[in-house]
Amino acid sequence: MLDTISAKAPLVVCRGVGKSWETKGGTVTALDGIDLLVDRREFVVFLGPSGCGKSTLLYLIAGLEAVTSGTITSGGLEVKVPGTDRGLIFQESSLFPWMSVGENVTFGLKLRGMKPEERRGIANELLRKVGLGDAADKRPDQLSGGMRQRAAMARALALRPEVLLLDEPFAALDVQTRSKMQDFLIEVWRDSGASMLFVTHHIDEAVGLADRVVVFTSRPGRIKSIVPVDLPRPRDPRSPEFHALSDHLTDLLRDEVDRAFAEQERVR
Amino acid sequence: MKALPLTAGALPAVASTTARRLRAVRGLTIVIWWVLSLGCFAGIWEAAWALGWADPLLLPPPHIFLARFSDQAQAFASNDVIGEVSADSAYVALLTTIVASSLRVLAGLALGFTFSVGMGLLIRYFRPFGNLTLPTITLLAPISPIAWLPVAIFIFGIGNPPAIFMVFISLFFVMTLSTISQVDSVSRTFLNVGAIMGASRRQLFLHVIVPAILPSLFMTLRMNLFGAWMVVLVAEATGVGSGLGQIVMLARNTFNSSLSFFTMTLIGLVGFLFDVALRQVQNRVLFWVPPSAVGRL
Ligand SMILES: Nc1ncnc2c1ncn2[C@@H]1O[C@H](COP(=O)(O)OP(=O)(O)OP(=O)(O)O)[C@@H](O)[C@H]1O
Ligand SMILES: [Mg+2]
Numbered sequence: 001m002l003d004t005i006s007a008k009a010p011l012v013v014c015r016g017v018g019k020s021w022e023t024k025g026g027t028v029t030a031l032d033g034i035d036l037l038v039d040r041r042e043f044v045v046f047l048g049p050s051g052c053g054k055s056t057l058l059y060l061i062a063g064l065e066a067v068t069s070g071t072i073t074s075g076g077l078e079v080k081v082p083g084t085d086r087g088l089i090f091q092e093s094s095l096f097p098w099m100s101v102g103e104n105v106t107f108g109l110k111l112r113g114m115k116p117e118e119r120r121g122i123a124n125e126l127l128r129k130v131g132l133g134d135a136a137d138k139r140p141d142q143l144s145g146g147m148r149q150r151a152a153m154a155r156a157l158a159l160r161p162e163v164l165l166l167d168e169p170f171a172a173l174d175v176q177t178r179s180k181m182q183d184f185l186i187e188v189w190r191d192s193g194a195s196m197l198f199v200t201h202h203i204d205e206a207v208g209l210a211d212r213v214v215v216f217t218s219r220p221g222r223i224k225s226i227v228p229v230d231l232p233r234p235r236d237p238r239s240p241e242f243h244a245l246s247d248h249l250t251d252l253l254r255d256e257v258d259r260a261f262a263e264q265e266r267v268r
Numbered sequence: 269m270k271a272l273p274l275t276a277g278a279l280p281a282v283a284s285t286t287a288r289r290l291r292a293v294r295g296l297t298i299v300i301w302w303v304l305s306l307g308c309f310a311g312i313w314e315a316a317w318a319l320g321w322a323d324p325l326l327l328p329p330p331h332i333f334l335a336r337f338s339d340q341a342q343a344f345a346s347n348d349v350i351g352e353v354s355a356d357s358a359y360v361a362l363l364t365t366i367v368a369s370s371l372r373v374l375a376g377l378a379l380g381f382t383f384s385v386g387m388g389l390l391i392r393y394f395r396p397f398g399n400l401t402l403p404t405i406t407l408l409a410p411i412s413p414i415a416w417l418p419v420a421i422f423i424f425g426i427g428n429p430p431a432i433f434m435v436f437i438s439l440f441f442v443m444t445l446s447t448i449s450q451v452d453s454v455s456r457t458f459l460n461v462g463a464i465m466g467a468s469r470r471q472l473f474l475h476v477i478v479p480a481i482l483p484s485l486f487m488t489l490r491m492n493l494f495g496a497w498m499v500v501l502v503a504e505a506t507g508v509g510s511g512l513g514q515i516v517m518l519a520r521n522t523f524n525s526s527l528s529f530f531t532m533t534l535i536g537l538v539g540f541l542f543d544v545a546l547r548q549v550q551n552r553v554l555f556w557v558p559p560s561a562v563g564r565l
Contacts, residue, residue, distance in 0.1 A: 062464060063463075064460055064463060064464070081463075082463045082464050082466070083466070084465070084466045086464075087464065088460070088464045090457055090460070090461075092457060094457050094458070094460075094461050096458065096461070096476070096479070096480075097556040097557075098479040098480075098482075098554075098556045107461075107465055107475070108465035108466060110475075111465055111466055111467050111468075111471050111475070112466070139555075139556060141556070141558070155465075159465065159466070
């Protein structure tokens with residue numbers, strides 16, 4: 001590609017990113033002065049109180065919303081619109097109910113004009129990778145919540161993205177399924193070679209997955225601190241190091257959640 | 269990569285026979301309530317007649333207007349035949365009349381649905397086109413379809429076209445506006461998925477918006493079905509000169525109350541069958557909509 005990008009260059013770069021909306025009640029500032037570099041193959045988790053703008057930042061990087069200030073680049077190019085180098089996985093089920101699971105998974109390829117016969121094979125292969133080998137002809141509503149998120153992941157992987165943006169993808173799942181899905185996500189990450197940007201409210205999930213945890217302040221969202229997680233994988237949630245990190249993050253987060261609550265009280 | 273198996277619970281065969289029996293019982297229950305409902309309605313009417321409260325000339329009970337079926341059918345034979353018509357050709361005439369009216373409704377529904385959905389999509393796809401046409405459509409929409417009847421006759425004269433036009437008009441404005449509001453309320457997530465997967469504006473309309481709005485548009489079509497039957501009957505009664513609507517008019521002019529109720533029964537039955545047929549189409553075409561959302565009897 002461009003000569004200016006060396007192999008060491010970060011994949012996603014946010015510089016002074018801010019986002020605000022004009023509403024009837026005045027200007028709502030969701031994000032302010034976000035500086036963040038995400039390396040290739042890095043796993044970054046966003047942690048922060050509700051409403052601090054984590055989803056907004058993912059949507060900005062995805063190109064679904066435009067920044068109010070600052071710039072975002074992905075692979076050296078400024079992000080203005082969505083691009084297939086960036087995949088996004090939503091919190092709620094986002095499979096189209098009018099397509100079979102297999103058609104959903106290869107929807108992006110269909111848009112690029114790939115023929116149905118060709119797509120079928122790819123769908124089966126992708127679904128096998130996410131452990132849904134026999135689901136191609138099922139309807140999305142015949143799958144469980146965890147299976148749907150796997151299918152959504154297969155759909156994103158079909159376009160071979162360089163970065164996967166995941167907005168609380170496991171929030172609606174039960175504890176057992178969630179933990180399985182976390183192991184599974186690590187496999188997908190290793191296998192695909194993509195960077196991961198993962199939003200969660202769960203501190204243990206953050207420590208379990210991340211290379212680095214980005215902690216946000218309450219609104220307007222700024223980066224409060226970036227905590228590296230240098231534990232070897234697979235990680236043992238019962239190890240003292242794991243506990244130490246999650247305690248540290250809990251403390252960081254508690255201040256912000258308290259502030260967010262105090263603010264809400266004031267507004268009322 | 270190692271796949272993590274998430275077992276889908278396999279249903280034992282016993283469960284499916286139980287389910288089948290349950291469905292049979294539910295079906296039977298529905299039939300029983302239908303019979304009871306109709307039985308009560310007809311029973312009260314018959315009782316009113318038996319007690320002498322209902323004048324058989326004005327309000328003939330079902331056993332009178334449904335008896336002598338072939339006599340009733342005579343009325344449907346075209347009036348330029350002089351003298352008695354054979355029972356067989358009377359039945360043919362009856363069937364022809366029903367089919368003629370049905371085809372008018374069907375043609376109007378198909379044209380109205382296609383054009384209104386197309387119009388709604390164009391309005392949202394090409395903004396300037398929308399700005400140009402939407403004010404007019406919004407103003408024309410509240411005009412009752414019946415008010416269009418003279419226009420239909422001025423333009424199309426006598427025959428099928430004015431009746432079909434009436435159905436078309438009764439659907440077009442309502443469904444165009446409904447299409448627009450459906451397009452505007454397509455789930456943000458679905459649109460975002462389309463955009464993320466690299467869809468162009470055209471692809472977004474074709475592959476996301478159209479399938480997303482189709483189920484509720486079909487519901488709107490079904491709700492407008494009875495309205496379509498109404499305008500066809502009015503058109504037939506006044507301008508077209510054939511069909512079930514004309515028979516209703518004939519019954520009125522000849523003061524034949526038996527024929528009037530007989531035709532009403534036919535209209536009710538055919539309308540009901542239309543709704544059943546539309547629901548079947550809906551179940552086939554819109555397979556992803558759960559039956560509970562399709563609307564039950
Ligand atoms: N379209 C919009 N118009 C106005 N304000 C918005 C809009 N979208 C988001 N916001 C506001 O921006 C702030 C950040 O929202 P965002 O959804 O990014 O938060 P979040 O960190 O993802 O929260 P949660 O953890 O609850 O998902 C919120 O206060 C929200 O009300
Ligand atoms: Mg969010």
